[in-house]
Amino acid sequence: MVKDDKARWLWYSGDFEIRQGLLQNFSREERSYDWPAYWNIDDCHKNVKFKRYYNLESETSFRVFATGIGYAEVNGEKYSFENKIVCNSGENKIRIFVGNSESLPAIYIAGDVIKSDVGWLASNFVNEMPAGWSNLYLEKKKDPNKIYFDKEIVRAISISECEKGVLIDYGRAIFGTIDIKKLESTTPITICYGESEAEALDVEMCYYKEEQVVIDSIPRKRAFRYLFIPNINHTQIDIDAVHEFIPLKNQSSFHSDNELMNKIWDISVETFTLCSGLFFLDGIKRDRWIWSGDAYQSYFINQYLFFDEDINTRTMLALRGQNEIKQHMNTIVDYSILWIIAVENHYMMSGDIEFLKQIYPKMESMMSYLVAQTNQLGFIYGREKDWIFIDWSEMDKEGTLAAEQILLLKAYNAMIVCGSTLGENTEDYFKKYTLLKKNLVEYFWDEEKGAFIDSYESGKKHVTRHANIFAILFDFVDEVKAKQILNNVLLNDGITQITTPYFKFFEQDALCKMGQNDRVYKIICDYWGGMVRKNAVTFWEEYIPEETGNDIYEMYGDPFGKSLCHAWGASPIYLLGRYFAGIKPTSPGYTTFLIEPQLDCFTAIECTFPVKDGSVTIIKKNNCLTITTTKEGGTLKLSSQEINLEVNNQYRFELDNVLVRN
């Protein structure tokens, strides 16, 4: 933890994340061209005023450093940046004005008393808020317009000659640059990148290709495992990979008697770590964009791996942009709604009231934007140019959709929870929630089918899994309806299967919630295990077991369109932590939390998962279960027992008999 009185770079709250989010969403590359994201992307403010009043006991001095132009003002007198400014004792009103026409305006103030620590306000000349800052920019020498990656040199594990060239395999996924240590060629070379060997070897169709390379070339940051250099032999060349990353601490561990499950865990961790940088990315090769739906799932995975609150808030701030809303997040209505739901989840995870205060006005404006497109029944509808996504699945999308309504219902709920926490009036959200809930059941619940139908306007009464999954996940159906959904939809093979790993996340979540751990365990072993059997080093954007040969790399009509390292592929981390270890907060920031292990599928397992400022370790061995937590507030639920756990006490249970011996 950074002390509040340590100097740091300051900016207008949210602007760093918005600015870097823009750069992130501009970083996609495909073959020979750049592919900036195709939605309206906000930028940071270009001029900002910082303010703080001091009542000084004695004379003191300070210097202001800034990314941009401007001046410091003390009691109405203006001073240049970087020069020493002396303040007399007594009342001193300090204001700092910074403009930066190209990037983020930020300040760093060096001084004994007057410095850029916590307590400064920043204004865009309309709103004044506590200044924003990041743990990543605490030192004057760290320019908040640059990202400082840690670097790891990766040597090739194999270099082979084939197809009249050299194929280099680094044995793992790299997200970084290359370092050409030797290049003996009279002509510049071409380097073809591949997440797969097949991609690297396809000189025409590989996604990334660097041409005209000489020894000094430093190609841009890319995702790859393989390099292929045509028309050269192995004695002529030596290239290291330089993996670049922002370090995140893995706070979990997992080891079980099931070696396949252990591999799935390890590859999930590798995948998720690679996709977690300044923000949660969908994938490292493609799209490298910040998608709200993908990020939503990453927040949940993060909670059971890094428990890194900062990457959550950075991602949420970047996604949300400036206060004025011009378009749905990534153009998708459900992604805007998921963003609101995610904020509540982050609050439950972190208990961070300060962030909630900062973000709540942007939740409110997001909600207003959504409410403006609801009808008199309270149903949200898509407008021209809105993308009603839900999933890439066949669905009856005529008129208003059940799945969107259930998301909106959960979002109202999030507004009520977050608003109430801050003492805001949430009565209006409650009214809207009540109306929508009533109409949702009245119009979309089909008693005969015992399930929610996609659309009531078409008259087709078509049932897909999506709305029903959300209804279970967000607790909007009673036990009776939930069981109906389980049997009539989730366990009914007559209902079209979920095929995207994106929605598989929600489906497994719902199945576990309905006590179907055994089934989910099997799915993990089959689906994720299937990728392991195909020698995956990271989990893919999509896996279709029937596909063979190079077909497995195809997606979106592109032979190498599939991302082979995709964040949502890491969902086993969440499922194992949340439903097998069975850990979840029951009040914000894990002030109280529940541990309800469901480990029947494992004969032996040893795992640790983070909770806020602590961890829980669960060991099952020789029919004996041991639970330890380093954080107060834990309640263990085992069979019918509920035990309030003491910190650092080992609780041991004989399984079958459940005898406590702590």
Place this chain on the structure above:
Amino acid sequence: MVKDDKARWLWYSGDFEIRQGLLQNFSREERSYDWPAYWNIDDCHKNVKFKRYYNLESETSFRVFATGIGYAEVNGEKYSFENKIVCNSGENKIRIFVGNSESLPAIYIAGDVIKSDVGWLASNFVNEMPAGWSNLYLEKKKDPNKIYFDKEIVRAISISECEKGVLIDYGRAIFGTIDIKKLESTTPITICYGESEAEALDVEMCYYKEEQVVIDSIPRKRAFRYLFIPNINHTQIDIDAVHEFIPLKNQSSFHSDNELMNKIWDISVETFTLCSGLFFLDGIKRDRWIWSGDAYQSYFINQYLFFDEDINTRTMLALRGQNEIKQHMNTIVDYSILWIIAVENHYMMSGDIEFLKQIYPKMESMMSYLVAQTNQLGFIYGREKDWIFIDWSEMDKEGTLAAEQILLLKAYNAMIVCGSTLGENTEDYFKKYTLLKKNLVEYFWDEEKGAFIDSYESGKKHVTRHANIFAILFDFVDEVKAKQILNNVLLNDGITQITTPYFKFFEQDALCKMGQNDRVYKIICDYWGGMVRKNAVTFWEEYIPEETGNDIYEMYGDPFGKSLCHAWGASPIYLLGRYFAGIKPTSPGYTTFLIEPQLDCFTAIECTFPVKDGSVTIIKKNNCLTITTTKEGGTLKLSSQEINLEVNNQYRFELDNVLVRN
């Protein structure tokens, strides 16, 4: 005129002006620091989509050039920039995506058929509009992120030694850089700039100072007439001034028997030319910001000098910013209102329907922003942080103000005129106009004083000139009330005098409108003549006849705070053209226009003023008046006669007898 099918740089409509406006508002410098403007400044969009569909008769090819990253897409296929793209005959859907994280995203397409001419649409992914372009960026080699100034080398007219240094006088105001042709000094020198000799010689307090100068130094663009270099003698140094400007064609000429008036004209032209660049600036030394109130007056002066429509539209687009409004223009409520009024005036001047279509949505959103702060009487009030400016004058500012209401009334009128022209429904504006007009008179007209009072809420019934001037200017009083205002306010020395040249503009305008040309003639000779007598080479931000010595340079508590080249100082151009030559449009774009010369103050005069696509020349000599116009639609009004003028026909009149001999 540029042909519509000539290729040019294209961008999202308004973005070039917004981007350059930001840079302009960041260019203020004061002594050792930069002073970015203190209001929320919009930037251009950072990613834009261009679109056009072609139905090609035969195969053709093109190349896309861009300021930024991205790709071109033809029928769904993506291509890199700069490479040749071939299109087959038939239907071709072309889209171009450009992102630029730091500056303006723009495209230039070179091709025979497919090129970046008029007809492309540009979208910010929310709104799609005809792409924006400028006459200044028609060639591929002209980067729309740079400004290309014409340059003029100015040699010193005197170099003298004083105060242990060298004082250089260029004899005129320069807005540019310097070229150090000789510098023989073992140590770097200091260069002090001055609009006045006194300022340059004040090494401590001069506004601009360049330190550590060596022969290769190229100091930034600044405004000055004098340079002072301490601790050097005249043999050691030779410096040229490099004046930088965007050429604007002076379409007027003025010569009379009054030499003082001729000088006033010339200095007005010089002043206004210097303050007219990409935008109308307030002044060249200070602030170099785009102020809506100052710009408002410049549009009127422009109409009688350059008749340059582009500088009007650039300035209006920059001022207005992006569609979402966060704050009043320059923080000032009246400046927002003046902007709306200015659009109508520009339409009357130019008849430019295309621009009106482009800007009307932004007029509407501006109007909504204003309406949101009106009360049930229809009166606009200031909110916290709003600046209700009107003028730097003592005024009873309690509650709602008469002057603001009259401006708002005129703005409703502008909405009605512009909206109706475009076939928009303006009924709501008409209702608001009617209510406000009724209440304005009911609450603010004081029958006893025969004038509008500042505020009715305070009970003080204080009368200042401002509201009364606006009421006359905008025709909101009948002849009876207008005469009352003239006698009770304008000609009443008991009412506090206008002291700022800013409001003097409106005052002279109103006086002329009330037939007081004689009085205004005298004021021009006295007030502007006063500056001429003090050897002004440009007109000042403010002139107080009583001030002597260096006090004349002081303003805002700063010894050299006064701008000596200030756009609003050039108002004689407008007054002479509008009320003495008597030219004004009576329908948009001067399709019909009036010439009503009021030249009694002149014995001899020869002057030409522009009208849209033409000019009017008026010669008075030997008691004979000659009028010629190159544009159809002119009506001459002389005494009680009205004559429809034929193009290029010389109309001659004996004054006294008014005999037509054409």
